[in-house]
Amino acid sequence: MSRSVTATLGVILGVVGLAALAVPQITTPLPTGDPFVLVVGLVLLLGAVAQVQRRRHTELDYAETPDAELAVELPTPGDDLDRRLGRLRLTRFNESERRRISDEIGDVAAETIRRRERCSPEEARRALDEGTWTDDPFAAAFFTGRVPEAPTTDRLRELLDRESPFKRRAARAVDAIERLLEPDDRRDADERPGDDDE
Template sequence: MSGRITATLGAILGVVGLVAIAVPQITTPLPAGDGIVVAVGAVLVLGAAGQIQRRRATEPEYAETPDAELAVDLPTPGDDLDRRLNRLALTRFSEAERHRLRKEVGEIAVATLQRRERCSADEAEQALAEGTWTDDPFAAAFFTGRAPEASATDRVRELLHRESPFKRRGIRAIAEIERLLGDEDD
């Protein structure tokens, strides 16, 4: 309630002040001695101190702005292939899935070899089937289906690893294809 009274009184005094500026003769009957000026000044200082104290005791309020843009989760390229390779650990003997994965990665490898070596698709497929497309025996074994031509300790280490040999060979084949693509860009 006191806020309304203060606002109303301030509005009335503001209007009277504006009128007094436009028509100064209406203020001549008002007392203008030193005592009145000191009293008005004291009231103004007390009012200002009261407002400052009220502001200090009030919690600041902040505007809540909405998020300009919501984050969107986009899939990472290759996540599907990783998920499928990881699923092979659960179903170790899924020959159909292994065949599909080998075919999909093989198509990418053939296209990469065609661009990099400037050879035909048949020549690239033959290089994959023979394992001559890379120096990595485990990557080559992914497409040949034969045991890698590596040292016995490396083959035993692969068999004792907790991931399946097919998955590890697939990962090495994909890494080798990526390396060939990287060499091609250079």
Template sequence: MRRSLAGLGAVAVLVGLFVSFQQEFAGLLPGSWIFVLLVAIAAGIQSVSTVLARRRTPIYETETGDPERRYEAPAPGDDLRELMGFASNRSRGVNRSRDQLRERLVAVAAAAIADAEGCSEDEARDRIEDGEWTDDPVAAWFLSRDVGLAPAERARLLAAAPFSQYEAAFGRTVRVVEELASGGGR
């Protein structure tokens, strides 16, 4: 039924266009008011059937995904901050985080000493182990396994940082190495 109504509507539209351009053929159509009424009824039925057909058509929705998350690139020192967090915690036995931090700082200090004093990195590492690389007793003690810290210096360090002497000694050593690397010398 839909096709026949569509065909009838198409014929009516074509006849209407033809008659509007060639007006002398308008008199050939018998009973023009009846013809217009039939076309109006056909158009009305077609409109109602189209509306009813659209009501039964399923609606398809799309779901948008989550917005793209920004990639967080690692910043220089992120691993050091995490390592420092582990090293600051007190634990019994071997503390690998502290050893890793110490080794990284020894490598940086050796490069700074070699650059500042014009020696090889092996000689600089020997100076670090002997504690001869700086006048700061805390920095010499922090990087060397052979150098001890005098009780008076240990008491000052404890008074300066009662909760984490490790962090205080680390910070002090970093400052000394930084001065050495920037050309401040011993």
């Protein structure tokens, strides 16, 4: 039995049923014996079987829904600086890149000093140029360009290190800047004698 025939019969029977509820007298001329009920039941049963068969042979279409929550990888602060410092080791004589890195770290250091000490930008730059902004001689030397005022053994250790002095001092300068951002009690604990590996 086709789908359209089944639907048509269903609509007709539904309309007749609703009409019979409203006006019961209209069902009087209709046959109500067992043969009529049997025919109607068979028609409905065949229609139901046809629908079941149609559904069994129909391919299901599933909706593709996006993931509710996607993990997004974000760059870690400092990754770019690490990569650039790593490239400097491969290209030891790239002076312009060293100057750019030094200027960027210097800008951050000067702004940090200005906020920490509540001083003018000129005073912050002077502290960088004179090396008075930190107790770490290697971090200070990153901006002064002078030989670190450190024990000879520490300076020899720096020279024998596999990393270039520029890269090592840049890392020390970044660490010193981070210490400026720490509360005073934390800084005092970090700067106790014996904590410095140098």
